[in-house]
Amino acid sequence: NAGVMQNPRHLVRRRGQEARLRCSPMKGHSHVYWYRQLPEEGLKFMVYLQKENIIDESGMPKERFSAEFPKEGPSILRIQQVVRGDSAAYFCASSPQGAPNYGYTFGSGTRLTVV
């Protein structure tokens, strides 16, 4: 049973380009969460999705950022027209319905560098 899979592991984009980050949750998990970790800071919640639904996007910047979790395929976090301040590690976590006793399972993250 593979864990949460994120790709790519590292992504370099020039300012103004688009970044697409993918997250495949654990088998049987239908809830996906995206977090951003800026250098020397804690993880900050961005968005919570279930299949085909955005449940809570209160942590998403209002512009340039979007997320989806389609019926088939991975969850995608999309950042348009990236800027240097978007450079961070983006982590995805998944859980089955409700928080299980072992907590959320995190992927290894995608490290985005904007040059």
Next chain:
Amino acid sequence: EDKVVQSPLSLVVHEGDTVTLNCSYEVTNFRSLLWYKQEKKAPTFLFMLTSSGIEKKSGRLSSILDKKELFSILNITATQTGDSAVYLCAVEGNEKLTFGTGTRLTIIP
């Protein structure tokens, strides 16, 4: 706004020492408090606490929650160099986790 505060921000001790990491929180609709260890990559799960006063233990690590005073501690006894990491505290409320900034623990051989 939900808030999680960890202290100290960083801690340097010698191998064999015992350390206590602190986490205080303010969160709406508290559901659970979780501790994670983060080395280079993804946070790895340590403990999930939902009830006050019940200690959870795993080897040299233990943790306890006080829901009245809104804090938790993580203890590590007989520390080893492999314990060097950032320890993150997170609180679940309103179906999302709020993380503290972490405590960076460094163990000197």
